[in-house]
Amino acid sequence: MKSGKYLAAALLLASISSVGLSGVAYGETTAPDAVKFVDDEVSKSLTGAAGNVESGRKVFANRKQGNCLACHANKDLASQPFHGEVGPPLDGVADRYEAAALRAILVNSKIALNEDTIMPSFYRLKNGVRTADKFVGKTVLSAEQVEDVLAYLQTLKDE
């Protein structure tokens, strides 16, 4: 898989003292346009802090927020009906991806996965054409929500 890439990224990151200049309008939070991708990964927390697992689990399932179940099955949420099949199941996803890689996929799947992916980019301002007025200039999820979902995803391990 991408383990070689992870190693390279880790070595590269170790040699850089500070990654990502803080976005001006977002205070301590990194603005969508200021997220730094290094080797298709985002190592720095978008909020500067770790996310909340329980909140992330809710955002993951909420149809108006992450709506991740639309495309991904997840045994941890078996109580929720209708898990999609468009993307891979997320059981054990934390065993397959490092946090920095998962964060990158959440922020901008077109960079982290491939430019043709169906997966939305959850923390990017420039999306498809004719975005509906009420979503213009907005990201699908907030920085905090991305970090919360990431924290939750990191709990999805195969025992």
Added chain:
Amino acid sequence: MKIGLKTISALACTLCVSVAVGGSAYAGPDDSSLIIEGQNIATDVKAPEGSAFDQLYSGWRFRATETQSLQEDDFENPAFVAVDQAIEEFHNVDGSAGKSCADCHSDVSDFKDVRASLPRWNAKTNKPETLENIINECRTERMGAKAWKWESTQMLGMTALVGLQSRGSAVNVQTDGPMAEWFERGKKLYYTRVGQLDMSCAHCHENNFGTMIRADHLSQGQVNGFPVYRLKWQGLGSIHRRFKGCMDNIRAKPYKRGSDEFIALELYVASRGAGLSVETPSVRN
């Protein structure tokens, strides 16, 4: 693993019935065959050369058995309430010319096969015309009547009735000559990512048909059965209404019904179903 919850009667059911938990396998189109009133309806055909698909499948093949069965019998098909009303409307005098549809078109079956080749080129307006356009042209030009709104009860009923006359005929739209430019325009729209969720038609209906997106079984997005009676709508809806629904879901600003963009897209999507039988009026969930 899949658990079927087939408890609710299909008419009352506005949700899909299968619950997928824990990553079920590709569910694909099923292998049912559709016969209505003794007529064979081709719900899959080999894709023509240059198609994005190997095999074309009607959306009927992706629906639950209960929903499918509603379309197998015209007495069960809830769209036929509107068809019956349209038969009355067909004989109803309207407009300054004092005419009904039946005054010029003595038998509605004169429209056999028309729906199969729509949209078609209209040399007078110098653009493609849909069934809605054709009906409204009759109303305004020949009957001296007011045009019907795209999604009005009368228009939906009349497009269902006229479309029904082509049921079983193979979809065959012109894409060359003056239509070529509109075909290309529709194709471009089909592959353009739209909305905050950043998807094109192709992401769901070409690359992922057959899989479940939450409770919906993704089809190829064929339009051979429109206007469709959709259980979710509890009524008939046009092709352009369905396009709008998709764009709303992707958080995009939809084009207007009857717009050049949606007419071009209708042409392109219709061409992707070449060879499938017209199913108008179909039933979906």
